[in-house]
Amino acid sequence: MSIKKIFLIFLLLLIFPFDKAEALAKYNLPELSQIDAIKSNASVDELIDSIPAEGNLNDPNLLLVNPSNPINNQIEVDLVTSIEGIPYAANIEEKLSQLLQAGLEDGYLFTIISGYRSTNQQAGLESSRKQSLMAVGYSESEARYLTNLYTAPANATEHMTGLAIDILGQDWTSIGGGLTENYSETASAQWLVENAANFGFILRYPQNKTEMTTFNFEPWHYRYVGQLNAQFMMEHGLTLEEYLALIEERDRRKKIEKVKQAAENQAVDEAKRWLEEQKKTIDKLFYNSSTD
Numbered sequence: 001m002s003i004k005k006i007f008l009i010f011l012l013l014l015i016f017p018f019d020k021a022e023a024l025a026k027y028n029l030p031e032l033s034q035i036d037a038i039k040s041n042a043s044v045d046e047l048i049d050s051i052p053a054e055g056n057l058n059d060p061n062l063l064l065v066n067p068s069n070p071i072n073n074q075i076e077v078d079l080v081t082s083i084e085g086i087p088y089a090a091n092i093e094e095k096l097s098q099l100l101q102a103g104l105e106d107g108y109l110f111t112i113i114s115g116y117r118s119t120n121q122q123a124g125l126e127s128s129r130k131q132s133l134m135a136v137g138y139s140e141s142e143a144r145y146l147t148n149l150y151t152a153p154a155n156a157t158e159h160m161t162g163l164a165i166d167i168l169g170q171d172w173t174s175i176g177g178g179l180t181e182n183y184s185e186t187a188s189a190q191w192l193v194e195n196a197a198n199f200g201f202i203l204r205y206p207q208n209k210t211e212m213t214t215f216n217f218e219p220w221h222y223r224y225v226g227q228l229n230a231q232f233m234m235e236h237g238l239t240l241e242e243y244l245a246l247i248e249e250r251d252r253r254k255k256i257e258k259v260k261q262a263a264e265n266q267a268v269d270e271a272k273r274w275l276e277e278q279k280k281t282i283d284k285l286f287y288n289s290s291t292d
C-alpha cells in the first residue's frame with residue numbers, strides 16, 4: 001500500500017467520526033418510521049419535499065425541550081408581561097397579541113394562565129404536585145409518574161423558553177373550568193386549534209400524539225414556532241419532535257447530494273484530464289508518424 005493511500009485512509013477515519021457526531025449532536029429525535037402525518041397522511045418523502053424554507057434546526061423559535069432533550073442550565077430569555085401579570089418571551093409579544101385580538105374579533109376572550117417559568121419555579125411546581133399526590137396515598141414513584149404526565153421535570157419543560165403559554169377561553173373559565181382535557185370541547189379551544197398556526201403557534205401536546213410527545217393531551221398548551229413552521233405542523237398533524245426529525249433528514253439528504261455532486265464533478269474533471277492526456281498521446285503519435 002502506498003503512503004498516499006495510507007494517509008488517505010487515516011484522513012477518512014479522522015473526518016467521519018467527527019462528522020457523524022456533529023450530525024447527531026443537535027437533538028435526540030424520533031425515527032423516520034415513527035413519523036405520522038395524521039391529518040394529511042403525507043409520506044415522509046412528500047413531507048421532506050414540502051418543508052418550508054424557514055425550517056431550520058438552529059432557529060431559536062424551534063428550540064426543543066422535552067424529557068429526551070432536557071436543558072440543565074437556565075435559558076436567558078428577554079421577557080415581557082401579559083395583562084394578567086404572566087411573563088413570556090418578548091419576541092412573541094406581537095404575534096400573541098394579534099392572536100388574542102383575532103380571538104376577540106371572533107367573540108372569544110382568552111386568559112393567559114402560564115408562560116415563562118424558570119427552572120427553579122418548575123422544580124417547585126413539580127415537587128408540590130408530587131407531595132400532594134403522596135399526601136393522598138400514592139407512593140413516591142407513583143406520584144412522580146402521575147406528576148410527570150402533565151408536569152415536565154424542571155429541565156424538560158418548554159415553559160423555560162418563554163415560547164410556551166397555557167391559555168384558556170372565558171367560555172371555560174367562567175364555568176369554573178381549569179387546565180383539564182375537557183377544555184378541548186369548548187368553542188374557544190376549537191377556535192385556537194383552527195387559528196393559532198396563522199399566528200405562529202402550535203397545539204404542542206395533541207391527542208393521538210401522546211406517545212410521541214410523552215405528554216398527555218393538553219388543549220391549553222400552545223407553543224410559538226413561527227408562522228410557516230406552525231402552519232406546516234398543524235396542516236399535517238405533526239409534533240415539533242417529528243418536524244425537527246424531518247428537517248434533520250432533509251439536511252442529511254442535502255449533504256449527501258452535495259457530496260455526490262462533488263464526486264461527480266471530480267469524476268468529470270478526471271475524465272476530461274484523461275481525455276486531454278489521450279489527445280496529447282494521439283497528437284504525439286500522429287505528429288511522430290507524420291514526421292518520421
Ligand SMILES: [Zn+2]
Pocket residue numbers: 114159164165166220221222
Ligand atoms: Zn403548559
